[in-house]
Amino acid sequence: MSILELRKLWGNRPLIAAAVGVLIQDETGRVLLQRRGDDGLWGEPGGALEPGEDFLAGARRELLEETGLVCPDLTLLPLPDGLQSGPELFHRYPNGHEIYIVGMRAHGTLPASALEQAQPDDSGETLELRWFALNDLPPLSNNANRQSLSVLRARLGLPPLPLEPTPPAPPVGNHLMALRNRVGPRPLFAPGANVLVTDGRDRLLLLRHGGTGKWTVPGGSLEPGESFEDCARRELLEETGLRAEALEPLQMFAGPRHRFTYPHGDVVDNVSVLYRAHDVTGPLTPQAGEVLEVGWFGADELPAEEELSGTLIVDNLRVWKGGQGT
Incomplete structure (x- = not known):
């Protein structure tokens, strides 16, 4: 089931979202960011996987949907830099939905001029696309973006971006079983x-x-x-x-x-x-x-x-x- 289908049965309570973030850099090392339609802040393209989808396929799909671009050299970052998970990756959307983001990061390169051909889909997820220097970033949407961009900043010797505080993680239970009781x-x-x-x-x-x-x-x-x-x-x-x-x-x-x-x-x-x-x-x-x-x-x-x-x-x-x- 997709995360949107689960929401109809689970409400706003936290879900674990298997997701991929897409880090695209130009020839000068700038990173491509989107201004998001839900909160007006900036972040890397990316999103939740579709059922049965692997991370690289998800990265290609999300990049195309949110930017209209195709990146020929897109690959998953090696472990551990490619992994994302943990309590700091909690996010509450403006509509109240709560998630913990887990998954992978993908990386690729495109010339700066590629932005001239960018054409996001009509979903409203992307309000604007722009290249940013890693030492001059805009207000970011959530900790997943801050962590991803810190991976790139570390390559330049830049310090990691500070993370926003998040609520304590729920006690360990049996999350998958609780979902099963709702979805069969x-x-x-x-x-x-x-x-x-x-x-x-x-x-x-x-x-x-x-x-x-x-x-x-x-x-x-x-x-x-x-x-x-x-x-x-x-x-x-x-x-x-x-x-x-x-x-x-x-x-x-x-x-x-x-x-x-x-x-x-x-x-x-x-x-x-x-x-x-x-x-x-x-x-x-x-x-x-x-x-x-x-x-x-x-x-x-x-x-x-x-x-x-x-x-x-x-x-x-x-x-x-x-x-x-x-």
Whole structure:
């Protein structure tokens, strides 16, 4: 379901919005910003993903809709600069809708003259487009824009932009389940994080999940206001009793390949960051009811693909196998 469809059932209460921001720079390093139709302030082009859409496709679509421009070299920023999540990315729109923005940033270049061909759509989202120097920015719409532009400012040795205060994040509950109770089995975005944990013999920890009966890695869904890394830490502790001194982000997974249907019929569009755990401590204590079995697997001992919990886990394990010996 799109976020606008969810609003009809959820009201103004906070939702987690899987979104992409688009950072376009010209030949002098200036950044392209839009003056927004909702609050009259400035920000990067971008917006929420459509169901089944990956981040790069979403970035291209949002750029075209909000500027009328196509950027041939548009790519996603590498992790961690490309990631956006956390309690500071709360935003309340003028109409009262509340969101926590999570997702990715894309970056590309266009000549300054491209602005002469800009033609935003007729939605009213874009009032004006203009190039700005990174050391001379206009009033910005929200913290997501401030953080994104701070990524670019850091490349020039400029300090990060100060963030506006935000309310405390809600207590951890089960946000996805609460949404399910309203929407039934229809597809929902499920932003979250998974964790690769290995032992001293370079074997990977896998869990057999109680809900699917399939093998998976530790991980789960974000709660409102939670960062991807905080989600990874929480899920690792809840499902295994283990703690990681450091978590290294490896890759973001999203798009139609990572739609998953549970045995009972619920459908999710996974938007998941894969982390590698370093300096893991604690006794391995599987979560009762959630985890049926645990196992340590070498690269040539992994379960068959049909025994894994969907294409997200298949691709997680491919990343792990591809990194063996590095």
